[in-house]
Amino acid sequence: MSTGHASADAEAAARLLAFGMRPKLVPGRDVVYADLVRRYGEDSAFKQLTHAVAAGLGLMVLEVNAQAGAVLAATDESIFEIKMDSYARQSKIRERRDTEKVLHGLIHLATAALGYPRPDDLANDTYIGRVSVEQVDGVVREACRILDERAAANTDPLADAPELEQAWRAYARRPAAAATKDGRLAPDTTRGMVTRALRFLAEQGFLVPVSSEQGGTYRTTPRYQVQVRELAADAAFDELLALGVVSVPGEGSTLRASAGDTL
Amino acid sequence: MRADETTADPDEGLARRLKALACTAPLHDLDARKSKLDWADATVYQMAEIGLHTIDQVTIAMDFDTGADHHQVTRRLLPFIAAQAPDRTADEHTRVARWVLDNLINVGTTDRGFRRVYGAVDADGTYRRRAFDFKLLVELAAPDGEVYLRATDEAINVLVGALDTDVESAHIAAEVKLENLITRGRLADAKLAAEQARYRTVQYGEILRARLDATRRDVRSVDWERELPELLDSALTHIESRFRAETAILKNITAARDEAEDPGHKRRAAELVEIVGDCIRRHTQLQNRLQAAGAVFRAEQDRQQFSGPPQRAAIDVFGQLLTPTLDLPLSDALAPVEAYFRAGTGTSVPSVPSLPSLVSLLLRPAPERDHVVGEVPEPELQPAEDTDAFTDEQWRQADALLDLPEVPRRLSGLLEEARATDPAVARLIALRAVHAYGPEVGGALRQAQQSVLLAVDDGTRLDDPEIGGADLLLMSALVDGVVDEGGEVDGDDGDDGDGGAGDDGAGDGAAWAPDGTAAEREPGLFDDGEAIEEAAL
Numbered sequence: 001m002s003t004g005h006a007s008a009d010a011e012a013a014a015r016l017l018a019f020g021m022r023p024k025l026v027p028g029r030d031v032v033y034a035d036l037v038r039r040y041g042e043d044s045a046f047k048q049l050t051h052a053v054a055a056g057l058g059l060m061v062l063e064v065n066a067q068a069g070a071v072l073a074a075t076d077e078s079i080f081e082i083k084m085d086s087y088a089r090q091s092k093i094r095e096r097r098d099t100e101k102v103l104h105g106l107i108h109l110a111t112a113a114l115g116y117p118r119p120d121d122l123a124n125d126t127y128i129g130r131v132s133v134e135q136v137d138g139v140v141r142e143a144c145r146i147l148d149e150r151a152a153a154n155t156d157p158l159a160d161a162p163e164l165e166q167a168w169r170a171y172a173r174r175p176a177a178a179a180t181k182d183g184r185l186a187p188d189t190t191r192g193m194v195t196r197a198l199r200f201l202a203e204q205g206f207l208v209p210v211s212s213e214q215g216g217t218y219r220t221t222p223r224y225q226v227q228v229r230e231l232a233a234d235a236a237f238d239e240l241l242a243l244g245v246v247s248v249p250g251e252g253s254t255l256r257a258s259a260g261d262t263l
Numbered sequence: 264m265r266a267d268e269t270t271a272d273p274d275e276g277l278a279r280r281l282k283a284l285a286c287t288a289p290l291h292d293l294d295a296r297k298s299k300l301d302w303a304d305a306t307v308y309q310m311a312e313i314g315l316h317t318i319d320q321v322t323i324a325m326d327f328d329t330g331a332d333h334h335q336v337t338r339r340l341l342p343f344i345a346a347q348a349p350d351r352t353a354d355e356h357t358r359v360a361r362w363v364l365d366n367l368i369n370v371g372t373t374d375r376g377f378r379r380v381y382g383a384v385d386a387d388g389t390y391r392r393r394a395f396d397f398k399l400l401v402e403l404a405a406p407d408g409e410v411y412l413r414a415t416d417e418a419i420n421v422l423v424g425a426l427d428t429d430v431e432s433a434h435i436a437a438e439v440k441l442e443n444l445i446t447r448g449r450l451a452d453a454k455l456a457a458e459q460a461r462y463r464t465v466q467y468g469e470i471l472r473a474r475l476d477a478t479r480r481d482v483r484s485v486d487w488e489r490e491l492p493e494l495l496d497s498a499l500t501h502i503e504s505r506f507r508a509e510t511a512i513l514k515n516i517t518a519a520r521d522e523a524e525d526p527g528h529k530r531r532a533a534e535l536v537e538i539v540g541d542c543i544r545r546h547t548q549l550q551n552r553l554q555a556a557g558a559v560f561r562a563e564q565d566r567q568q569f570s571g572p573p574q575r576a577a578i579d580v581f582g583q584l585l586t587p588t589l590d591l592p593l594s595d596a597l598a599p600v601e602a603y604f605r606a607g608t609g610t611s612v613p614s615v616p617s618l619p620s621l622v623s624l625l626l627r628p629a630p631e632r633d634h635v636v637g638e639v640p641e642p643e644l645q646p647a648e649d650t651d652a653f654t655d656e657q658w659r660q661a662d663a664l665l666d667l668p669e670v671p672r673r674l675s676g677l678l679e680e681a682r683a684t685d686p687a688v689a690r691l692i693a694l695r696a697v698h699a700y701g702p703e704v705g706g707a708l709r710q711a712q713q714s715v716l717l718a719v720d721d722g723t724r725l726d727d728p729e730i731g732g733a734d735l736l737l738m739s740a741l742v743d744g745v746v747d748e749g750g751e752v753d754g755d756d757g758d759d760g761d762g763g764a765g766d767d768g769a770g771d772g773a774a775w776a777p778d779g780t781a782a783e784r785e786p787g788l789f790d791d792g793e794a795i796e797e798a799a800l
Contacts, residue, residue, distance in 0.1 A: 021612050059610065072610050080610035084601050087608075098597050105600020108607060109588060113581035117481060122577040134404070135480055142477050142484060143586055156393035159380040167596040168589040173396050175375040177404035179333060188373055191404055204609040215404060223609075232607030233578040236588070239599035245587045 012036060013050040017059065020070030021080075023205025023223065027069050040064045062230045067125070068222040073231050087200075098163070099170050103190070106171060107197045109236070110140045112228045115207075115220040122229050125222065131207070133215030136194045137176055144168040191215060278383045282395050285379035286417050289399060290314045293366055300362070303355050307348045313363045316343050321400055322414040325465055330403070330413040337361055367400045368412075375402070416469075419462055461542050468549050471498065475552070475559055482563045491560075495553050502550050506543065513539045653691050660684060661691045665716055671738035674718075675725055686729075693730045696737055707742050714739040 016036040019025055027034040039046050041064070054061050058078030062071040074080035088101045114136055115129035116122040147168045157165035171190065178186040186192050198218055201207045206224035210217045240246045293310035320339045324331035331339075340360040341353070348356070369375050376398040385391050399418040402410045474494070478485045485491055513536060520532035578584065588599050653661075664677055674696050681689040699718040707715040718735040725734040 074610045079613050082608045082611045084604045102593055102596045102600055105604050108604055109585045113585045119577040119579045138480050143589055147590055156395050159392040159394045163594040164592045167591055167593055173374045177402050177410050179410040227607055229577055232603050235606040236584050236599045236603035237578055239602045240587055246583050
């Protein structure tokens with residue numbers, strides 16, 4: 001099978017992947033791209049060839065459709081992988097590095113949670129969510145507040161075991177904004193970190209800037225939906241399942257807090 | 264049930280008082296550190312007073328949307344600071360104001376807050392140290408991007424001195440106290456009580472603001488079926504009664520102000536009228552918000568429309584991912600967020616270097632650093648101290664003595680000869696002899712050395728005043744690298760080197776110990792030595 005392809009086919013498959021690596025490009029704006037996407041949908045041999053080329057490069061094809069284009073993900077240890085270590089650069093040496101990484105990760109989770117508030121929204125291909133810097137920070141802080149109220153009488157962190165401190169405490173303690181001398185947003189505040197995350201996602205073609213209201217407002221793209229739905233949410237969910245802190249869901253969403261939580 | 268248990272526990276009260284005490288620490292700290300300021304003699308200022316006044320100013324400026332910004336607060340502090348040290352310059356006053364403000368925010372720490380460690384006895388009876396994190400003033404971003412200040416609940420509690428009390432009941436108590444005070448004519452106390460009532464109102468408004476904000480973000484995060492209507496109802500009732508009470512008080516004090524004879528009394532009554540007037544204004548503002556709350560809900564519900572049941576199974580990101588992760592300890596939370604990040608951020612395209620672009624990149628003139636970082640200081644470098652134990656001359660003499668191409672010589676003879684010229688050379692000879700006991704022929708071969716010094720122990724003891732051990736036989740062997748046998752020599756050398764290293768230490772320090780083992784090893788060593796020599800020949 002794999003030997004029967006003409007080199008032209010292999011080139012086309014690789015070209016489709018190359019289009020997928022330009023995340024801001026959509027098939028609607030490029031005729032060649034649109035042709036390749038159509039061919040991927042219609043020609044199963046071409047589809048398999050594309051998958052084989054991707055696998056060889058260290059990529060996974062999550063989905064190829066007319067809205068999102070070719071959505072790719074890096075496999076483990078692939079050169080295309082984005083390392084969290086390089087993303088969460090340390091601003092101050094004395095801060096614990098893990099704390100920074102967890103805060104950045106939480107912000108990315110919260111962005112997806114706000115972009116797709118309900119399971120329906122994540123499942124519905126036509127849904128487009130809206131996120132803003134202020135809202136993302138607000139969503140996490142609100143969740144922190146509810147967890148704080150839910151916490152038992154004395155759960156102040158132990159002074160000699162900082163790594164056992166709950167993540168929401170670390171987030172709640174971090175200031176939302178801080179004035180710097182030159183009037184910029186301080187990068188180690190939560191709003192600074194959210195701003196960075198949203199800009200980063202916009203560069204990855206997952207968000208599109210809409211306005212500068214609320215510290216920067218963005219809308220989600222179909223590509224982001226695919227990425228979160230097909231891969232990222234499951235990856236995090238598996239980790240949480242392994243830790244035994246979530247169970248397989250019943251009906252409906254849990255974003256609505258239970259009666260006792262809000263006051 | 265858990266709450267009941269802990270309130271019954273006397274330690275809970277202790278922890279609460281410790282926390283309350285901790286909130287005052289930053290204020291005391293201001294006075295403790297003022298003498299160390301290098302830009303002014305700040306001992307004349309009462310820093311704790313200025314700190315409390317700062318929190319006052321920020322609290323008063325708080326309303327539903329924003330608070331005061333740094334400049335406003337600094338400006339309002341100036342008259343108060345100037346009153347403490349009228350002979351100092353306005354510049355210094357501003358600087359003191361900024362210093363106090365920065366310290367109350369705790370600028371310079373990542374979290375911009377304070378931490379106090381306190382001890383508490385757990386449910387299982389063990390004493391644990393816990394950290395209490397608190398803030399007095401926080402900076403928040405307004406919709407227009409400006410940063411403004413708000414006082415935290417802790418700060419308001421410290422300020423009004425009513426720690427850990429219920430907002431509503433304290434409010435009523437303050438009002439009753441005010442009325443009593445007025446009827447008894449004690450206006451100074453009345454003013455205090457009225458100010459407290461105002462802070463309470465601000466605090467009450469904060470709670471409502473948080474709820475409305477949550478509604479705007481997501482209608483479902485707040486229970487609009489029962490709880491919020493109840494809250495709104497009780498808040499409206501509350502405002503109604505406060506409004507009535509305060510209007511009555513206003514009428515009474517206005518009358519008291521007009522009737523008072525004593526100018527001091529008159530002035531204080533006038534101040535009180537102003538404060539109560541402000542309270543009433545704040546109540547009205549709160550009431551407007553409460554009335555608009557229903558409309559906010561309906562508008563948000565329209566905006567955040569509900570849709571049909573899920574078309575396919577998907578994960579609820581907020582409930583199943585974000586909230587559980589937030590509740591995990593930091594060390595456990597790392598794995599899920601890293602998994603999410605890796606999978607959720609897409610791919611990065613590695614850059615492939617190409618020579619033409621690399622060349623042009625390298626030839627590009629360097630950006631002038633002076634414009635960016637200012638003058639780059641020239642580092643003053645000191646030459647490193649001479650760390651060699653032996654001089655070049657001593658090395659040369661040792662080299663000459665250890666050049667033994669034909670006949671092996673005993674170490675004792677070499678030492679004697681060396682000591683005649685320089686005792687240091689003798690020590691160097693001894694060290695080199697020990698080093699030669701396990702010679703690295705492989706290394707010598709690789710480095711293309713002409714000869715290598717070999718030391719062999721034939722069991723003779725060294726009789727020397729300074730150095731003890733075996734009287735080694737020393738000889739230099741020529742190294743003549745033959746490629747085929749090179750590998751073999753390398754292999755032998757590996758074993759040899761290991762054995763040599765072990766014996767080296769023993770030969771150095773404990774002079775007589777290794778005799779037995781050395782004797783056992785002898786044949787092997789000689790074999791190796793011969794093999795090497797054969798290889799060399």
